Amino acid sequence: MSIVVTGATGHLGRHVVEQLLEKVPAEQVTAVVRSPEKAADLAAKGVKLAVADYNTPETFDSVFAAGDKVLLISGNEFDKGRPGQHQVVIEAAKAAGVALLAYTSAPGALTAALADDHRATEKALLASGLPYALLRNGWYNENYTENLGPALEYGAVVQAAGDGRITSASRADYAAAAVAVLTGEGHENQTYELGGDEPWGFAEYAAELSRQTGKEIVYNAVSVEAFTEILTGAGLPAPLAATLAGVDASIEKGELLVTSGDLARLTGRPATPIAESLAAALKG
DSSP: OOEEESSTTSHHHHHHHHHHTTTSOGGGEEEEESOGGGGHHHHHTTOEEEEOBTTBGGGGTTTOOTTOEEEEOOOOOTTSOHHHHHHHHHHHHHHHTOSEEEEEEOOTTOOSGGGHHHHHHHHHHHHHTOOEEEEEEOOBTHHHHTOOHHHHHHTEEEESOTTOEEOOBOHHHHHHHHHHHHHSSSOTTEEEEEOOSSOEEHHHHHHHHHHHHSSOOEEEEOOHHHHHHHHHHTTOOHHHHHHHHHHHHHHHTTTTOOOSOHHHHHHTSOOOOHHHHHHHHHHO
């Protein structure tokens, strides 16, 4: 029996594999990667590598074995039909007879276009008949703390979220929840709505950034259209810019405000506050 993690060299995947190694022997962990070179450090720790690509279905033919627990981390190739990519993994997992397929999805309340691929994947996973766990991850602290340059340069946090509030958490928090599901019992056919403990809005975020940097930083709330233009002006492809701006519209409606408490229950500890992630990012 192996615990198999797809997208293992991505931001979230690395956190998952590293936290798994704290719980189970390395030989029980298989990292699915496209580039073995990027996973050389994981292999050096004894993690098994499987080279496979969502876009090449046959590469998944021998990745899974009966009884495996699998974490399908959603792909990041927004332009390549993610539900179809995920279907490749679901079908390979079903053919192998895995014990559990966990999927990193999006909050159930999210109606933004970003959620469409996740809903399609959830539907396919449920239709497969596989034992599943839906890890509906909320927004990540790092979505903001890893891109502080413009706010620090211009003295403004610019978003199209109005006075909306969110409950974000760190990647390490969401990884810990996944590890709890992959190493624990009784998670079959469960859906977890995952988010941080403390709601916050962008005015508070700007104030906290001001406090930690000693610079005056304001929150500049703009329209979805204006935000889309700002993002495309910064070099983002138009479809991705529209998708991200659409998430802000959902934040304003409260759709990324997760109050289930599932994340803290799964991990057994409080989620990482946005202020803590900010401090870590500013230290560099």
